Amino acid sequence: MVGREPPRQRGTAAATVRGGPRGLLAVRLPAAGRAGGAAIAAACAALALMAAAALLAPWLTAHDPVATDTSAVSLPPGTPGHPLGTDALGRDLAARMLFGARSSLLVGVVAGAATVVLGTLLGGLAAVAPRPVDALITRTADALLALPLVLVAMAIAAVAGSSFGTVVAAIAATAWMPVALIARAEVGALRERPFVRAARGLGLSRTRVLTRHLLPGALPPIAAIAAFEVGHAVLTESTLSFLGIGVPANRPSWGGLLADARSQMLSGQWYAVAVPAAAIVAAIIAVNVLATAFDRHAAAAGRTW
């Protein structure tokens, strides 16, 4: 999976950050067009199903996702009691998929949110801060954009040790730049707007002007990119877990399932790889559909003020 990820096509700096879905995910949606309504509904349904599966995991399966059973190793799908079969240690794959959804989706949402918050704050700061601070933030963003970020995330995760927090931090630290560049551009454009000048003329503090008058206006374009960041976070989490430096190995995750199943694939148990891989791909496509729809909606609505 890692090898198949295309090079990140974020380009440099602000030139490519605006307009349309960006090439940051391995799975991209072709033009949704007018028939997008069905796709959006399907994407919502798929994500709702995954979220429900994650939330209700303990009630949907009788198996413990980490309990090994030497009397039931490597069972094929459809075995009574094990709908998706078991892995080489006899752990129930259905249970591991359900509990894995918890890790993968939670990391996706939390890391996506952390990315957006970090990027918005840094971008907003860059827009209003004195030039040296602005230069520091934008040059750091440019430098990070020029690096293969999965390697950077791997380095962070490997050095800090695998934990939920590390994965979130590694993702946020390597994905905030597009958000920051958009926030900086939007806030910069808003700075000279009459109501911002009026607010300053009324004696409002710089912090107040930033949080109340500048950042809210920059949020619509950031919201459009936020969904992409969630999909990207799911992918990065899977990558890190696959490499064994993601969420701890005793916590099932979709990427971890792939890692476990690597050896089984050559012995004919393709499903052990196919099922988690399909879940990851489906989740990212669904998120991408929604992000694209949102992006288009925002672009069509245009600047209402």
Add this chain to the structure above:
Amino acid sequence: MSRRAAPGAPLLRVGGLVVEAATGGGAVRRIVDGLDLDLHPGEVTALVGRSGSGKTLTARSLIGLAPRGVLARGSALLDTGDGAPVDLLALSRRRLRAVRGARVGAVFQEAQAGLNPTVRVGGHFTETLAAHGVPRSERRAAGAAALARVGLVPSTGLWTAYPFELSGGQAQRVAIALATVLAPRLLIADEITSALDAVTRAEVLDLLRGQTVAAGCALLLVTHDLDVAGRWADRIAVLDGGRIVEHGRAAALLAAPAHPFTRALVGGDEGAGA
């Protein structure tokens, strides 16, 4: 005109104001070149000049709101009413922020755009009053009083309205009420009536003039329209080429314009049939 004990003492004395804009390549363009101007309590002073004459940058520089890359030098001594005058151009950022809104109010052109579209009318008042330390319990009443002073009915509907729900004239009144909610000594009005129809313009300017005279504060009316200046200002200062080229009582200046530029402005107004 002034009813003060020291009629000669100006409320704001601008001396040797130089405004320069940094252009590309380290060069500097001088926009305002040694401007001197006195504003007196209870009087309306019009700063008249054509587009690009530097009048808006002058007004914005006085309260530290010039765009990035524009620097102002000189002095602008404001009599705040307590103690020695303060130089607006020499204040620290924090002290300037305390002066803005409280001692010096500013209303800019395009009132509708001057209000944040995502913030309700009441929100504009409460955040301004909060920024100047007015207790939470008094903010609503202070805002309502300011709205009433500008001739608006401070109903709940208006308080919770978004700026786009206001007409142009209402928005301009709200902006004025917002700038005067803390009873500033000096009000700067930059082209505030350009976007309004003649009737609304007259109402807004009558209102501002009435408030200025009644409160004994000073109003700096920045306009390109000599007709507006002649009708609502006590004094007129004509700005051309970054300097005040003519300055005096409105009636006298209009009756006998001395500078060729003023003559052209007066003539142009007559030619337009105003």
